Amino acid sequence: MGTITTTDGTTIFFKDWGPKDAQPIVFHHGWPLSSDDWDNQMMFFLAQGFRVIAHDRRGHGRSTQTDTGNEMDTYAADVAALTDHLDLRGAVHVGHSTGGGEVARYVARARPGRVSKAVLIGAVPPIMLKTEAYPGGLPLEVFDGFRAALVSNRAQFFRDVPSGPFFGFNRADAAVSQGLIDNWWRQGMMGGAKAHYDCIKAFSETDFTEDLKAINVPVLIMHGEDDQIVPIANSAELAIKLVRQGTLKVYPGLPHGMASTHSDIINADLLTFIRS
Numbered sequence: 001m002g003t004i005t006t007t008d009g010t011t012i013f014f015k016d017w018g019p020k021d022a023q024p025i026v027f028h029h030g031w032p033l034s035s036d037d038w039d040n041q042m043m044f045f046l047a048q049g050f051r052v053i054a055h056d057r058r059g060h061g062r063s064t065q066t067d068t069g070n071e072m073d074t075y076a077a078d079v080a081a082l083t084d085h086l087d088l089r090g091a092v093h094v095g096h097s098t099g100g101g102e103v104a105r106y107v108a109r110a111r112p113g114r115v116s117k118a119v120l121i122g123a124v125p126p127i128m129l130k131t132e133a134y135p136g137g138l139p140l141e142v143f144d145g146f147r148a149a150l151v152s153n154r155a156q157f158f159r160d161v162p163s164g165p166f167f168g169f170n171r172a173d174a175a176v177s178q179g180l181i182d183n184w185w186r187q188g189m190m191g192g193a194k195a196h197y198d199c200i201k202a203f204s205e206t207d208f209t210e211d212l213k214a215i216n217v218p219v220l221i222m223h224g225e226d227d228q229i230v231p232i233a234n235s236a237e238l239a240i241k242l243v244r245q246g247t248l249k250v251y252p253g254l255p256h257g258m259a260s261t262h263s264d265i266i267n268a269d270l271l272t273f274i275r276s
Helices: 035-047 072-086 098-109 140-163 178-190 193-205 209-214 263-275
Strands: 002-005 011-017 024-028 051-055 091-096 115-121 219-224 246-251
Touching: 002 072, 011 035, 011 072, 024 035, 024 072, 024 098, 035 051, 035 178, 035 263, 051 072, 072 098, 091 098, 098 115, 098 193, 098 209, 115 263, 140 178, 140 193, 219 263, 246 263
Parallel strands: 024 051, 024 091, 091 115, 115 219, 219 246
Antiparallel strands: 002 011, 011 051
């Protein structure tokens, strides 16, 4: 574990486990979580001999509770600062949800040799918001509702999301895990309310179309068919048409948080892609 300080004075917390000469895998968490959301994957890939790295996005987890810079360009710049600090070469970048957007923006701009592959899991690209270019997106009122709920009672909002649609625990046949719900809440409440508020705009209104087109490494897009947070029809099914070297893997019946609820399936598929 360690920290770096960015050019605007923000402290970014990160974990860096495993042999420093092994191939690095960098994990990018979703909103409003932290690097802890990847503990299962980090332990799995560490045991497979990889170097595993995950950071807390600014305003999240143990990083500075920033009131500025909570948008995708700065998020990607923070990742670039971290990868430069660690001098990562040929890294695989894996992003979930908002973290998938961060991966798309960073990888599209990364210096040659830094990245070998990218993975987007339940990711927000190309854009979540309904626009003229993407009429199947969600209306702005949905995200205004997120903002209102966060301001009104963030602690309760951060109970309701994981108890329901995030992990699919609102489905009749769901095997509910109170531990996952509590851990989601714990991670969310570690972060800053202002940064979380700003990040709703970042994950919903950022258009990643040109980022996806610019990525020149193999991309694996993994998405749950029953993703209630980032509906597959306006995300993965469109993103796969924009990347140059893409593979789409759809998981019937799985939720947005499938990397936690079905980690054995996701880890095995990640390993196959990384080793291919």
